[in-house]
Amino acid sequence: MTKPAKDERMPEALETFAAAARNNGKKPDDLGLTATPETAPKPGDLAAEEKDAADMLNAAATSDARKKDEAIARRVKADKRAG
Numbered sequence: 001m002t003k004p005a006k007d008e009r010m011p012e013a014l015e016t017f018a019a020a021a022r023n024n025g026k027k028p029d030d031l032g033l034t035a036t037p038e039t040a041p042k043p044g045d046l047a048a049e050e051k052d053a054a055d056m057l058n059a060a061a062t063s064d065a066r067k068k069d070e071a072i073a074r075r076v077k078a079d080k081r082a083g
Contacts, residue, residue, distance in 0.1 A: 011039035048078060
């Protein structure tokens with residue numbers, strides 16, 4: 001296999017695993033080092049994802065179930081891959 005060009009995107013690992021799961025547990029032959037539309041990274045707001053993750057961890061550490069549930073709900077609502 002050849003390395004992808006600098007401007008080409010790598011496939012997302014979880015999307016690659018999902019593609020393998022849909023292919024009877026075997027990575028499809030056409031999946032290489034370059035992302036396909038199916039395995040390309042999804043657009044999103046990284047700063048918001050990081051804040052939600054920090055809020056979830058902080059709430060879990062302080063046993064604040066309400067704050068944890070709010071952070072999870074924000075992430076589910078904003079996640080483009082959900083649904």
